[in-house]
Amino acid sequence: MDAELDFDKLGGLIPAVVQDASDGEVLMVGFMNQQAFDLTLSGGYVTFFSRTRQKLWTKGESSGNRLRLTSVTTDCDRDTLLFRVEVEGAGLVCHRGTRSCFTEPLPLAASEPAVRKEIR
Amino acid sequence: MDAELDFDKLGGLIPAVVQDASDGEVLMVGFMNQQAFDLTLSGGYVTFFSRTRQKLWTKGESSGNRLRLTSVTTDCDRDTLLFRVEVEGAGLVCHRGTRSCFTEPLPLAASEPAVRKEIR
Numbered sequence: 001m002d003a004e005l006d007f008d009k010l011g012g013l014i015p016a017v018v019q020d021a022s023d024g025e026v027l028m029v030g031f032m033n034q035q036a037f038d039l040t041l042s043g044g045y046v047t048f049f050s051r052t053r054q055k056l057w058t059k060g061e062s063s064g065n066r067l068r069l070t071s072v073t074t075d076c077d078r079d080t081l082l083f084r085v086e087v088e089g090a091g092l093v094c095h096r097g098t099r100s101c102f103t104e105p106l107p108l109a110a111s112e113p114a115v116r117k118e119i120r
Numbered sequence: 121m122d123a124e125l126d127f128d129k130l131g132g133l134i135p136a137v138v139q140d141a142s143d144g145e146v147l148m149v150g151f152m153n154q155q156a157f158d159l160t161l162s163g164g165y166v167t168f169f170s171r172t173r174q175k176l177w178t179k180g181e182s183s184g185n186r187l188r189l190t191s192v193t194t195d196c197d198r199d200t201l202l203f204r205v206e207v208e209g210a211g212l213v214c215h216r217g218t219r220s221c222f223t224e225p226l227p228l229a230a231s232e233p234a235v236r237k238e239i240r
């Protein structure tokens with residue numbers, strides 16, 4: 001099964017979207033190499049490969065907010081993963097103490113980009 | 121605003137998760153370079169940078185199933201984007217004719233990985 005995933009497209013890594021199984025909120029995106037993927041499926045908890053630290057990293061291993069798998073899906077070209085999870089512990093996925101890492105809204109542009117640049 | 125996003129971490133690209141604004145379904149993941157991001161925000165429709173074709177690609181430009189932005193969020197380290205969208209046209213995002221690209225369920229492992237390898 002593992003061999004069918006396309007790890008080559010991104011130099012050995014696959015982006016992994018983590019979604020709350022209960023309400024569909026997107027909680028975070030991380031990257032997995034083959035080993036992280038194997039550990040995630042065998043252990044039942046999401047383990048990433050940290051690009052900044054260059055090591056495996058089981059999300060929540062210190063905070064207790066581990067991500068327990070309820071389902072795993074890949075996409076049509078098998079180069080991305082979608083994990084639906086239940087968040088254990090306090091249910092706070094982000095190290096900043098929020099439920100999701102996606103906490104920074106960006107304004108939708110109402111005008112032409114060149115104009116915005118002049119204003120900035 | 122654009123300069124605050126971290127395009128460097130992945131060689132000029134940022135992964136972009138596309139989620140249906142109406143029900144939270146994750147529809148697809150693509151990649152954006154700075155130009156694709158600017159075009160997406162200025163035009164109001166999701167434009168990716170295709171890694172395989174090495175060119176900009178406005179999702180749905182030929183099928184009509186364009187992805188109209190309702191909100192854009194970035195995460196705590198500003199290296200990932202989450203787009204909530206309304207799907208226009210027939211509402212089918214995947215080129216295979218399905219609503220989402222995430223159509224391939226993977227089995228959750230029930231046994232130890234080494235054992236699975238021997239069986240395979």
